[in-house]
Amino acid sequence: MAKRMILMLAVAATLLGGLGFVKFRQIKTAVAQGAGFQPPPTAVTTIVAKQEKWPATLNVIGTAAAVQGVTVSADLPGTVARIAFDSGKAVNAGDVLVELDTRQERAQLAAMEAQRDLAHINFARMKQLVDEGVIARTEYDNATAQQKATDAQVGEIRATIARKTIRAPFSGILGIRQVNLGQYLSAGEAIVPLQSLNPIYVNFGVPQQTAAQARVGRTLRVSSNDVGGLTFVGRVTALDSVVNEATRNVQVQATLANPGGKLRPGMFVQVEITTGADRPVIALPTSAINYAPYGDSVYVVSDLKDPSGKTYRGVRQEFVKVEGSRGDQVAVVSGVKPGDEVVSSGVFKLRNGAAVQVNNKVQPGNNPAPKPEDS
Numbered sequence: 001m002a003k004r005m006i007l008m009l010a011v012a013a014t015l016l017g018g019l020g021f022v023k024f025r026q027i028k029t030a031v032a033q034g035a036g037f038q039p040p041p042t043a044v045t046t047i048v049a050k051q052e053k054w055p056a057t058l059n060v061i062g063t064a065a066a067v068q069g070v071t072v073s074a075d076l077p078g079t080v081a082r083i084a085f086d087s088g089k090a091v092n093a094g095d096v097l098v099e100l101d102t103r104q105e106r107a108q109l110a111a112m113e114a115q116r117d118l119a120h121i122n123f124a125r126m127k128q129l130v131d132e133g134v135i136a137r138t139e140y141d142n143a144t145a146q147q148k149a150t151d152a153q154v155g156e157i158r159a160t161i162a163r164k165t166i167r168a169p170f171s172g173i174l175g176i177r178q179v180n181l182g183q184y185l186s187a188g189e190a191i192v193p194l195q196s197l198n199p200i201y202v203n204f205g206v207p208q209q210t211a212a213q214a215r216v217g218r219t220l221r222v223s224s225n226d227v228g229g230l231t232f233v234g235r236v237t238a239l240d241s242v243v244n245e246a247t248r249n250v251q252v253q254a255t256l257a258n259p260g261g262k263l264r265p266g267m268f269v270q271v272e273i274t275t276g277a278d279r280p281v282i283a284l285p286t287s288a289i290n291y292a293p294y295g296d297s298v299y300v301v302s303d304l305k306d307p308s309g310k311t312y313r314g315v316r317q318e319f320v321k322v323e324g325s326r327g328d329q330v331a332v333v334s335g336v337k338p339g340d341e342v343v344s345s346g347v348f349k350l351r352n353g354a355a356v357q358v359n360n361k362v363q364p365g366n367n368p369a370p371k372p373e374d375s
Contacts, residue, residue, distance in 0.1 A: 041313070041357040044346040045364065046301055047285065051338045053278040054324070054331055058213055062204030062222070062271040064263045067255070068170050068196035072097060074185040075163045085192065087177045091168040098179065098191055100164035109157040116150035123147040172196040173261060197261035202234065204271050205249035211239065213275040214252045220273045222254070227262045236273070281323070281331035287364040288344045289330055295319045298336060299343040299350050301358065315343060317352040328365040 078100030085097045126143035175193030179185065202222055206214045214236055222232040234256025243250055254271070263269065290297045297319045304314035320335030336342060343350065345364045350356070 041355040047344040064267040065201040066195040066265040098166040119147040119150040200258040211250040301341040
């Protein structure tokens with residue numbers, strides 16, 4: 001019985017040992033295969049780096065402002081008797097906009113003109129009498145003062161009547177009418193906005209360290225997608241005398257022609273200031289840049305060698321310095337040489353030394369002046 005038990009244990013141990021040896025060989029083989037496994041190449045698109053000349057510019061966001069802009073208001077209180085304009089129309093300086101009721105003032109003017117005429121007659125009589133020595137000089141002086149006082153009162157009433165005819169102070173475009181016929185207006189109450197649109201100002205801020213580049217006389221280009229992509233050319237005409245303590249920016253004002261009044265006060269615009277001579281850059285698609293907190297980089301395709309010495313097409317990571325952008329492109333000023341084959345899409349899937357397969361049938365956008373299509 002004991003011998004049979006020992007024999008069974010021996011047989012079981014032999015079987016377990018054999019199975020363990022076989023499993024060990026299988027695991028060893030799998031580990032060896034895993035160590036030699038190479039992932040398949042990553043599909044990417046590439047572009048050959050070329051050197052271009054880009055103008056030295058400073059790009060900022062600005063706001064259009066009228067050279068002259070007011071809200072026309074009533075100078076004196078009164079009732080609106082006539083409205084002589086339409087909302088949104090162009091007017092010239094001096095054009096009548098609104099007439100207030102002046103019937104009371106005209107009645108006062110007629111009465112005062114009668115007093116003035118009587119004062120002139122009395123003055124003429126007093127002058128003749130004083131020349132003949134019939135009356136004292138004092139009575140003549142009183143007649144002179146009365147004549148001048150009535151002349152002044154007539155002029156005052158005429159001025160009041162004129163002030164109740166409200167005219168455009170300068171040429172421009174009217175806004176929305178804010179009064180109605182028969183409405184009583186208090187002194188200073190708004191009637192209609194008036195803006196002079198040609199020429200027009202563009203105000204924008206630049207960092208204090210670049211304020212010197214935006215000096216008076218610099219040429220700039222202004223554009224806005226809201227006016228059909230039109231570009232306007234102007235010049236810097238003024239810089240603020242102080243730096244904003246909150247933003248550390250200097251306010252700059254430019255003046256430019258605005259034919260047709262395409263730009264409106266308050267409109268946001270893109271401003272591009274020429275700051276110097278053209279500079280050499282490598283223009284790459286935005287999708288080619290791998291942005292990261294520790295530095296921006298690109299992947300350059302070249303022939304690499306694996307640990308066994310076999311050559312394959314792979315990528316090496318190169319850190320770059322980026323300065324400015326234009327449309328779909330960014331300007332690389334260091335880190336890439338002309339002629340380098342740079343990965344233009346798929347960079348998020350790569351690592352240094354990764355194998356790649358180039359497929360350039362579909363390329364990412366690389367237009368310096370793209371025009372978005374209507375959705």
